Amino acid sequence: MDICITLDYELFLGAKTGTVKRCLIEPLEAFEHASRNGQVFFTIFVDATYLYRIFQLKEKERDLAADYDSLVLHLQQLKEHGHDIQLHIHPHWAYSNYCNGEWVLDHDHYKLSDLSPDEASRIVAESKELLDEIVGYKTSIFRAGGFSAQPTNLITKIFNDSHIIADSTVCPGTKYDSAQQQYDYVDAPHAQLYRFSDDINQPQENGKFLEIPFTMHHVSPVFHWKLAFNRLFPSKVHKKMGDGESVKTTSESIVERMTRFYDCPVTIDGYKANFLMAAYKRVKRNGCKQLTILGHPKLATPYSVGMLERFVGATTAAGDKFITLTQAIHESKA
Numbered sequence: 001m002d003i004c005i006t007l008d009y010e011l012f013l014g015a016k017t018g019t020v021k022r023c024l025i026e027p028l029e030a031f032e033h034a035s036r037n038g039q040v041f042f043t044i045f046v047d048a049t050y051l052y053r054i055f056q057l058k059e060k061e062r063d064l065a066a067d068y069d070s071l072v073l074h075l076q077q078l079k080e081h082g083h084d085i086q087l088h089i090h091p092h093w094a095y096s097n098y099c100n101g102e103w104v105l106d107h108d109h110y111k112l113s114d115l116s117p118d119e120a121s122r123i124v125a126e127s128k129e130l131l132d133e134i135v136g137y138k139t140s141i142f143r144a145g146g147f148s149a150q151p152t153n154l155i156t157k158i159f160n161d162s163h164i165i166a167d168s169t170v171c172p173g174t175k176y177d178s179a180q181q182q183y184d185y186v187d188a189p190h191a192q193l194y195r196f197s198d199d200i201n202q203p204q205e206n207g208k209f210l211e212i213p214f215t216m217h218h219v220s221p222v223f224h225w226k227l228a229f230n231r232l233f234p235s236k237v238h239k240k241m242g243d244g245e246s247v248k249t250t251s252e253s254i255v256e257r258m259t260r261f262y263d264c265p266v267t268i269d270g271y272k273a274n275f276l277m278a279a280y281k282r283v284k285r286n287g288c289k290q291l292t293i294l295g296h297p298k299l300a301t302p303y304s305v306g307m308l309e310r311f312v313g314a315t316t317a318a319g320d321k322f323i324t325l326t327q328a329i330h331e332s333k334a
């Protein structure tokens with residue numbers, strides 16, 4: 001089986017954004033170390049609107065100039081190491097400001113659908129151009145911030161304007177609606193990869209774009225009780241490496257998760273890395289050809305890094321192959 005580890009390279013989007021060093025550089029080093037000392041290549045979705053906003057403000061803000069230099073160096077190193085750098089967009093950065101050493105985040109433009117189509121397309125295009133210049137090639141795979149890649153006609157306009165060929169945002173079987181996130185992938189297929197044009201949930205044989213959805217796992221409410229317990233009685237192994245705060249989950253969704261089974265992308269994030277091996281065994285048993293995994297460096301914990309190391313060891317020993325999304329797209333065309 002092919003395994004794609006995809007990572008969203010971003011700061012926190014809650015009350016505290018955290019730092020480049022703790023949310024990005026240190027956890028990625030830990031991930032590389034845990035993955036056969038850098039022999040596994042990740043697909044890294046860089047929050048390029050954040051990058052672009054720093055680029056715009058760095059002449060005025062000395063802290064941001066230092067952050068920008070560290071980010072550019074880090075991204076170029078990751079590319080040299082063989083990772084596949086691609087495009088992630090959290091549009092609210094374009095409207096956020098830096099005051100007295102802290103980011104003041106805009107709360108009205110969290111999703112692309114909060115913007116006019118032309119504005120959304122412009123923000124993606126300028127963010128992508130900067131990222132492409134830093135990595136030295138044209139990125140062509142997209143992941144929407146907050147999993148919110150709808151409406152499809154907005155996303156395909158952006159893809160046409162910016163020459164994007166593939167997306168990897170869809171979490172089949174799920175939907176969510178909050179101020180920050182809005183999506184409905186209930187009808188999307190649990191596929192390895194498919195083409196689409198008019199509706200991101202509907203495979204279309206000659207569709208112009210490719211979707212590489214996440215592999216999903218059916219999570220028991222018991223898991224969320226354990227997660228809540230770990231939050232109430234924190235131990236060192238579950239302390240996240242990133243030093244910021246996430247956007248608050250809606251209280252309805254917390255109640256729902258603690259009382260019902262729900263579908264979650266297979267992930268290496270924090271305590272959720274707990275079901276990584278079980279998810280892998282299930283998809284392998286079902287004969288799936290590809291496992292597409294989600295991760296966020298900012299959410300890494302000593303526990304999740306240890307689980308990643310075990311997972312890479314076990315899957316490599318079983319003859320599975322780690323590939324990037326660019327490789328997965330090439331293989332699908334072969």
Ligand SMILES: [Zn+2]
Binds near residue numbers: 008010088144145
């Ligand atoms: Zn993100």
